Amino acid sequence: MNISKIDYTSLIEKYQSLIISAADSIWEFAETAFQEHRSSSLLKSILEEQGFSISAPSEKLPTAFTARWGYGRPILGFLGEYDALPGLSQKADIAAPAPTSSSAGHGCGHNLLGCGVLAGVLFLKDIMEQEKLPGTILYFGCPAEENAAGKAFMIEEGFFKDVDAAFSWHPHYQSGIFNQALANHRVYYTFHGTSAHASQSPHLGRSALDACELMNVGVNYLREHMIDEARVHYAYTDAGGTAPNIIPSRAQVFYAVRAPKSEDARLLRERVDDIARGAALMTGTSVDIETACVYDSFLPNPVLDQLVLKYLKLYTPVHSPGEEAYARDFLSYGNLPEADRAFDDIPDLSITRKTGISTDVGNVSQILPCTAFMVCCYANGSPLHHWTVTAQGKSSAAHKGMLAAGKILSSCALELLTEPGLLLQVQKAFHKAKGIYTAAP
Template sequence: MKKQILILVALFLSVQFLQAQKLTKNKKSLIKSIEKHQNALIEISDNIWQLAETAFEETQSAKILADYAEKNGFTVERGIAEMPTAFVASYGSGKPVISVLGEFDALPGISQKASPTKDPLVEKGNGHGCGHNLFGAGSLGAAIAIKELIEQGKIKGTVKFFGTPSEEKFFGKIWMVRAGLWDDVDVNISWHPSASIKADVQSSLALVDFKIEFFGQAAHASADPWNGRSASDALELYTAGINYYREHVKPTVRMHYHIQDGGQVVNVVPDYSRLWMRVRDTKRSGMMPVYKRAMEMAKGAAILANVDYKVSLISGIYEVLVNRAGGEIMQKNLELLGPIKYTESETAFGKKIQEVTGKEQVGMDSAINPLEKTKEHPGGGSTDVGDVSWNVANINLGVTTAPKDTPWHSWAVVACGGMSIGHKGLIYASKAMSMTMLDLFENPTLVTKVKDEYKLRKGDAVYKAIVPDGPPPIPKTK
């Protein structure tokens, strides 16, 4: 047994030695830089995790990231694209221009301590159930490492870090795209916390986000209900119609809604109701006809209930335009870095979360698998990175920050984002992204290859943002 252990240790060390030998001098410098900034990046992530600020209210979170970029020599422009919490940090000059995305907004109602059992930090408070506290910090670490190489004269070009607010609700990147912020960028890099490590060559779901309001006539629900026209009736008729419609849409379509106002008291025929609705599909071209039908159904519900109605577009996002050439570059760097290693206590933490959430207790998955085939119709969620990807060549990465099969947008992800499992993921993402960015800075042929695939996949399509006219829907200050 002892001999077997010695052999395994020797094999592990030999793999580590070979990986180190394949790292170029500049890539070793990137890793050294990220490790130098590691404690600060983790502190930034933890501070944002504690703040847990939601869409367009990430004032302190954005400031923490922007201030650290400024402290490290970046020129920072704040409040861009008419959004107070959006910013861009830039360094260098000339081509290529490589950008990296950073998100930092939380989700409402899923506050959680860094504990493997459900235990809110703040009762009914917010939490980073998608790991965006890690996202922003990890991306900034990659940008700083590249900036230091430019500063030392080892590479030439421009690096940009985009602080992008409100990914979870209003999709802030749409307004940043509309403002032309990626017009001079050659390639964009993005990552997302995940339950596995992969160069992400899968698309996402296109989405349209809209509000439906019904306006009726109030009346006493018992004394004279015949004098009322119920906005609540219209709402119920509408949701019934949507639920019947589910049988007649393609399997790739998703429709979901949230009733925001169905009336206030039981003894009044409600004169107002409101519904928040989303329609998704793997392709924008498939989503738009369903969206049109869903709007028409609002008119039908209003006619049946004899009330007035209004449909208001909130925003909408495109599916991600995949770039396999970029994915191949990222994949090679993941293979150079190898898997994340976890301690016994971290594995136990992950298994406890899996036990509590009813999953197989296998811990974290950080294996580096071969590059996947791109699916025509992937599942999953939606992201405003899609809109960026239709305006600039984009490379995506996923990195393990939670146990395998963890329910996303849940307390379990919040828990991991506030402790070492999440911390290891953000540092790993920093290294993988910076190494991929370096390949692009050092090799113009790779930039051309990535951009050529982007142009080929986009074809003759003309991007048009799915947002109403006017400024972003920034909440009014209380």
């Protein structure tokens, strides 16, 4: 079988209305982390109708699931996400801020992500049936990529066992490999002090808010002494109340501590923990340190990544004049307001691309061979986690990028199913990378 010559036209015709309608429905549902009940149910029902058997092996993660089709090895995993982001609602197709009554929106395009993976497994299943290829397809329904590293919890619950290789993708304004991501510790620091009248008896109070502020000052001095690529940011989740005449007994600050390698992030986070303890000591308060979640760094697999690049080159979408006119209206709100081209139609075929973001696909990449890529779905420069991405989430270009991702996923998987020795090379590359990736001194 010449995989590069597969004509996907009839498969697109067969499945596109089903896949596009699912992506548009999930855009409307706009369910945030661990609340994706309607989105996951829709995907499960479609996969079941298409012959997949569904299991939900974790009571702790009711919106996670596995859909299985096929038999024997290799076992190939496909990571589908469908969670929305709080505060990013936006009317579809409107190129100006226009929030809706919904509290959330698909500002990271996960409606397309989960359904692009759906396209990939449906195309693959049909071709495997036609060619009588052995192998098992697992669609992993992955909740809470945003703000909670849902896949970290899925790993704890035993998902992804026995998988030989896994694939994912992400909608973006550029097409290219997605194999770099920062490890990220998300940590709550809750300070407990003693309340008192701030004017009548300040000497009796111990301010939890003072502790937060001193912690932040300490961390801001830490910045000079950390590696350049590290990132630390914080938000107050409890500033101790609204009354200046009451010394706050409780205050909380939420941190994200990031670095390119998991071990570097862990070590940096320990230093931030120490600063929190120091702030508590200085203010006569106590501190509770609670890890919300940990995103691992991405462990690239060059063999899988080369496969992706081969098909990214073939299938990166080309846009119509109508799609370009639509996209042009969004340019001024994005990262590249002066861009000449409405879309970045040329894929970046370099083997590594820095992204500056974190993803829980990184956690999966640390336990089995894994690759991911981005496909152009939005106007040039449209930033993720932004209302412009929500607005374009049901556009023709978004649908086109999603279906292109399905073709790339299916073709890469077919290479692994038909090319003798390729999976072994993938596994060797994984073990080599595990050995190479150690913390900076």
